[in-house]
Amino acid sequence: MQPYWSTHFMLPGQEHAHAQAIGEALDHAREGVAMLAGCDPFEVVFTSGGTESNNLAILGSLAQTASGHLLVSSMEHESVLAAVDSLADGPWEIETIPADSNGLVDPDQVASLLRPNTRLVAVQAANPVTGTIQSIREIADLVHNRGVHFHCDATQVFGKIPFDVSQMRADSMALSGHKFYGPKGSGALYVRRGLQVAPIAYGEPREMGLRPGAENVPGCIGIGAAARLASKCVVDAEANLRQLRDRFISGLRCVIDPEPVIVCEDVSALPNTVAVELPLEANLVQKSARELVFATALSSAPADEMTRSLQAIGKQPDQIRRTARFSFGWTTSRDQIDRSVDLIAEAWDASK
Amino acid sequence: MQPYWSTHFMLPGQEHAHAQAIGEALDHAREGVAMLAGCDPFEVVFTSGGTESNNLAILGSLAQTASGHLLVSSMEHESVLAAVDSLADGPWEIETIPADSNGLVDPDQVASLLRPNTRLVAVQAANPVTGTIQSIREIADLVHNRGVHFHCDATQVFGKIPFDVSQMRADSMALSGHKFYGPKGSGALYVRRGLQVAPIAYGEPREMGLRPGAENVPGCIGIGAAARLASKCVVDAEANLRQLRDRFISGLRCVIDPEPVIVCEDVSALPNTVAVELPLEANLVQKSARELVFATALSSAPADEMTRSLQAIGKQPDQIRRTARFSFGWTTSRDQIDRSVDLIAEAWDASK
Numbered sequence: 202m203q204p205y206w207s208t209h210f211m212l213p214g215q216e217h218a219h220a221q222a223i224g225e226a227l228d229h230a231r232e233g234v235a236m237l238a239g240c241d242p243f244e245v246v247f248t249s250g251g252t253e254s255n256n257l258a259i260l261g262s263l264a265q266t267a268s269g270h271l272l273v274s275s276m277e278h279e280s281v282l283a284a285v286d287s288l289a290d291g292p293w294e295i296e297t298i299p300a301d302s303n304g305l306v307d308p309d310q311v312a313s314l315l316r317p318n319t320r321l322v323a324v325q326a327a328n329p330v331t332g333t334i335q336s337i338r339e340i341a342d343l344v345h346n347r348g349v350h351f352h353c354d355a356t357q358v359f360g361k362i363p364f365d366v367s368q369m370r371a372d373s374m375a376l377s378g379h380k381f382y383g384p385k386g387s388g389a390l391y392v393r394r395g396l397q398v399a400p401i402a403y404g405e406p407r408e409m410g411l412r413p414g415a416e417n418v419p420g421c422i423g424i425g426a427a428a429r430l431a432s433k434c435v436v437d438a439e440a441n442l443r444q445l446r447d448r449f450i451s452g453l454r455c456v457i458d459p460e461p462v463i464v465c466e467d468v469s470a471l472p473n474t475v476a477v478e479l480p481l482e483a484n485l486v487q488k489s490a491r492e493l494v495f496a497t498a499l500s501s502a503p504a505d506e507m508t509r510s511l512q513a514i515g516k517q518p519d520q521i522r523r524t525a526r527f528s529f530g531w532t533t534s535r536d537q538i539d540r541s542v543d544l545i546a547e548a549w550d551a552s553k
Numbered sequence: 554m555q556p557y558w559s560t561h562f563m564l565p566g567q568e569h570a571h572a573q574a575i576g577e578a579l580d581h582a583r584e585g586v587a588m589l590a591g592c593d594p595f596e597v598v599f600t601s602g603g604t605e606s607n608n609l610a611i612l613g614s615l616a617q618t619a620s621g622h623l624l625v626s627s628m629e630h631e632s633v634l635a636a637v638d639s640l641a642d643g644p645w646e647i648e649t650i651p652a653d654s655n656g657l658v659d660p661d662q663v664a665s666l667l668r669p670n671t672r673l674v675a676v677q678a679a680n681p682v683t684g685t686i687q688s689i690r691e692i693a694d695l696v697h698n699r700g701v702h703f704h705c706d707a708t709q710v711f712g713k714i715p716f717d718v719s720q721m722r723a724d725s726m727a728l729s730g731h732k733f734y735g736p737k738g739s740g741a742l743y744v745r746r747g748l749q750v751a752p753i754a755y756g757e758p759r760e761m762g763l764r765p766g767a768e769n770v771p772g773c774i775g776i777g778a779a780a781r782l783a784s785k786c787v788v789d790a791e792a793n794l795r796q797l798r799d800r801f802i803s804g805l806r807c808v809i810d811p812e813p814v815i816v817c818e819d820v821s822a823l824p825n826t827v828a829v830e831l832p833l834e835a836n837l838v839q840k841s842a843r844e845l846v847f848a849t850a851l852s853s854a855p856a857d858e859m860t861r862s863l864q865a866i867g868k869q870p871d872q873i874r875r876t877a878r879f880s881f882g883w884t885t886s887r888d889q890i891d892r893s894v895d896l897i898a899e900a901w902d903a904s905k
Contacts, residue, residue, distance in 0.1 A: 206736060216839055217846050249601035249738065252756040252766030280756030280765060287755050379767065384558060386601065386738050386769025401754070403639050404604040404632030405858065413632060414604030415731065417738025417772075487568055494569050506757065 202384065202426075205419040212415050214407075223418060230425025237381075237428035238374060238391045239365025246411045247421045250388035251356040251377030252280035257390050257401050257411065258352045258373040259284040259321065264399040268292035269320035274306045274335075275299055275513040276328045279506060281354050285323070298324070303468040304333030304514045312343045319349050326355040326364060326374075330496075330510035330526050332470035334362065341370040350396065356380050356388075360431040360531070361473050362439050372396050376428075378420065382531070383427030387420035438531055442472035445529045445538050452542030453477060457549050464524065465514065476511075476526045479545075481552045483525040489551055490544040496526040554736065554778075557771040564767050566759075575770060582777025589733075589780035590726060590743045591717025598763045599773045602740035603708040603729030604632035609742050609753050609763065610704045610725040611636040611673065616751040620644035621672035626658045626687075627651055627865040628680050631858060633706050637675070650676070655820040656685030656866045664695045671701050678707040678716060678726075682848075682862035682878050684822035686714070693722040702748065708732050708740075712783040712883070713825050714791050724748050728780075730772065734883070735779030739772035790883055794824035797881050797890050802827060804894030809901050816876065817866065828863075828878045831897075833904045835877040841903055842896040848878040 205226070213224035228242065235242040248254045259281065263271075273285050275297050285295055298314060300306050306324050315322070322344045327334045337353055344351040353371035358364040360381035366374055373396060378387030392398050392411070400406075404413030431438075454460050457480065464476035479486065483497040498507040498521045511521045527541070557578070565576035580594065587594040600606045607630065615621075625637050627649050637647055650666060652658050658676050667674070674696045679686045689705055696703040705723035710716040712733035718726055725748060730739030744750050744763070752758075756765030783790075806812050809832065816828035831838065835849040850859040850873045863873045879893070 210731075210737075211846070212737075214851075215848060216836060216851065218843060219846055249605075249769065250766045253601075253754060256754045256756070278756070280754075283755035283765070377767070379562075384769075384771065385562075385564075385767060386772045402605060402608045402632075403635035404608070404630070406855070413635070414602045415729070415737060417601065417736075419736065420738045420769075420772075484568060491570055494563070494571055496567060499566075499568065503758070 202419040202423045205422050209418075212418065227416060227418065227421055230421045233425035233428040234376065234389045237359060237365070237432045238376065238389070239367035240391050241394065243409065244391055244394055246390045246392060246408045247416065247424070248388040248390055248412060249386055249417065251278070251354070251375050251380070254356075254375035254377070254388045254390040255280040255352075255354055256284045257398065258375060258392070259323065260287070260401045261398040261411065262350055262352075262373065262396065263288065263320060264401070265397055266320050269318045270294045270296065270316045272296050272298055272311065272314055272319060272322045274324045276304055276306065276331075276333065276510060277323060277325050278329075278354055278356070279509070281323050281325070300333075300513050302514050303465045304328050304331040304510070305468055306335050306340065308336050308339040308343055311340050315344070315347055315349065319347070321350045321352060323352045323354065325357070326353055326369075327357040327362075327471050328510055329357045329474065330507050331465040331476055331514060332474035333465050334358070334469045334471060337369045337371065345370055345372065357471060359428075360435055360438060361442065361471050363435055366391055366393070373398070376424075378424035378427060381427050381431040384420050384423035386417060387424035389424060434531075439472050441531075442529055445533055445535065446472055446475055448535065449527065449529070449538045449542065450475060452539065453545065456542060456546035464511070473529045474526070475528075476524055478520055479523050479525060479549070481549060482522050484522075485552055486525060486545055486548040489548040493541055493544045495528075498522065498524065554771040554775045557774050561770075564770065579768065579770065579773055582773045585777035585780040586728065586741045589711060589717070589784045590728065590741070591719035592743050593746065595761065596743055596746055598742045598744060598760045599768065599776070600740040600742055600764060601738055601769065603630070603706070603727050603732070606708075606727035606729070606740045606742040607632040607704075607706050608636045609750065610727060610744070611675065612639070612753045613750040613763065614702055614704075614725065614748065615640065615672060616753070617749055618672050621670045622646045622648065622668045624648050624650055624663065624666055624671060624674040626676045628656055628658065628683075628685065628862060629675060629677055630681075630706055630708070631861070633675050633677070652685075652865050654866050655817045656680050656683040656862070657820055658687050658692065660688050660691040660695055663692050667696070667699055667701065671699070673702045673704060675704040675706065677709070678705055678721075679709040679714075679823050680862055681709045681826065682859050683817040683828055683866060684826035685817050686710070686821045686823060689721045689723065697722055697724065709823060711780075712787055712790060713794065713823050715787055718743055718745070725750070728776075730776035730779060733779050733783045736772050736775035738769060739776040741776060786883070791824050793883075794881055797885055797887065798824055798827055800887065801879065801881075801890045801894065804891065805829060805897065808894060808898035816863070825881045826878070827880075828876055830872055831875050831877060831901070833901060834874050836874075837904055838877060838897055838900040841900040845893055845896045847880075850874065850876065
């Protein structure tokens with residue numbers, strides 16, 4: 202990204218050679234994202250992040266439709282739920298697809314909820330709190346075969362598990378750069394060739410007319426490079442992350458008694474994510490183990506992402522307060538895992 | 554920005570110390586932008602750029618209003634015009650404020666166009682093609698005294714002339730980071746305390762509830778640092794740029810006969826911008842002087858920014874084709890100005 206902040210600071214779109222060189226660099230970045238997403242480069246729209254991608258897919262595709270029925274899973278990210286909710290005052294019937302206690306959405310239930318006027322179904326690829334991986338291919342096929350737009354918020358999976366639309370068949374799919382080691386402020390939306398989407402912001406037509414405003418050139422370069430890297434190393438990364446996750450869970454089970462509950466343990470889950478229901482309040486651990494960085498539920502009104510995801514799988518307030526969500530990365534070491542277990546054990550001992 | 558890509562990669566909003574440190578860095582960046590904009594830090598919303606800032610100011614402030622009259626100058630950026638045009642199908646009367654042949658909007662004419670149901674007036678601080686600087690203080694006072702929201706797209710002025718809302722009194726004001734040496738993909742919107750604005754995208758509430766999505770932390774750090782720098786050096790920069798501009802114009806007049814027309818020469822203009830009507834087609838110069846980077850009109854349907862601005866001041870297609878827009882920066886040297894004049898002279902000689 203570095204030269205695009207300084208010497209290559211132009212924008213594409215002018216006649217001169219400098220601008221054209223920037224255009225070519227953006228094309229190369231777009232090919233990188235297309236490689237990761239499993240689509241053609243012209244199906245990739247650069248955005249400012251996952252939230253904008255989800256908003257564009259949902260609100261942009263419904264802009265040219267007068268009314269209808271929308272199906273959204275209860276495990277979705279706030280940017281999906283809130284985008285759909287923004288339509289609640291209009292001529293839309295909005296229905297939630299429930300998840301089971303493992304966070305799973307049942308494809309047959311999705312099929313049974315489809316109506317003749319269903320315009321959109323949104324189910325995320327994986328949940329960032331519970332790690333639950335959905336049966337996207339099955340859901341996509343059922344929805345797609347009924348001629349309904351299937352949107353998949355896939356922001357959590359890239360760089361963690363192999364996943365692309367050539368296999369998963371979504372009509373639109375959101376990516377977030379910083380979730381796979383790209384820059385913050387970068388995102389992309391896969392829009393299947395032929396899917397009608399209108400822009401949701403207004404200005405100079407850029408990004409195939411779907412996203413106005415000066416391109417964040419370094420951000421696009423960054424997400425493109427990160428996408429190439431994630432494509433290459435995801436198989437190894439997944440295997441490594443899964444070992445770390447198993448080691449972490451085994452470690453916790455050894456040092457904490459009563460044994461902590463691993464949230465959504467019985468389903469296919471992200472290899473880098475684990476939510477643990479501890480026998481003590483999670484923020485006590487956070488306070489006594491400052492070296493350890495992890496997420497806890499912060500607010501139930503308005504409910505934050507962690508609270509909402511845990512509520513969606515039936516957890517009670519007392520359980521939610523005791524839940525800590527840990528995540529690992531490509532550079533996490535076994536020593537860091539072991540040290541994390543030690544820190545949690547110390548906090549547990551101190552609190553007894 | 555560098556450490557915020559790597560070691561300080563967290564987002565604000567969690568309890569742990571790392572997240573809180575990021576929150577403090579963002580506060581510092583917000584103070585930098587507030588210093589430049591002449592407002593309080595809590596009146597600054599970080600966005601992904603000038604286009605989003607203009608969209609948020611216009612569509613976000615009108616979201617809670619059922620109908621009304623909107624006044625927009627003919628010199629505005631596409632992100633202002635298109636945001637307003639997106640309302641054209643609804644219960645809105647949209648009216649254009651004309652500009653004179655120098656690109657100037659007459660404050661008295663703005664006052665005469667105000668109606669009892671006017672909800673918004675939008676006039677840019679300065680035009681990026683003609684350089685024309687508007688009488689923002691006079692317009693803002695007239696509009697504000699009638700209780701109407703005055704929005705100013707001020708993306709062109711920062712780092713070039715002293716300008717802030719403590720003097721200019723807009724109710725909302727758009728900034729674009731890369732226009733004053735901040736990063737691409739960064740922007741900000743000043744929202745006057747008390748002005749009602751709703752978000753135009755949906756997700757986790759961030760930025761005082763006005764802009765959802767993970768913060769582009771390095772981008773915010775970058776625009777904050779650039780804003781501090783621009784605050785400090787704008788007086789010297791303006792003087793230096795104005796000398797360069799005068800030198801460039803004198804040079805062109807010496808080497809081209811018939812003398813080129815300086816567009817909007819008779820008004821107060823940006824010190825770094827000059828549009829010149831040459832005696833030959835501007836893209837011929839662009840083709841023969843590849844070393845020189847400048848803007849030409851590219852498309853009349855749809856009209857690009859240069860074409861629209863020149864049309865708005867009454868230029869004919871033949872004149873627009875002969876117009877070249879040059880801009881200078883803080884690091885532009887006298888030698889570069891002289892070399893530019895030489896290149897244009899050579900292109901002119903070759904074309905005769």
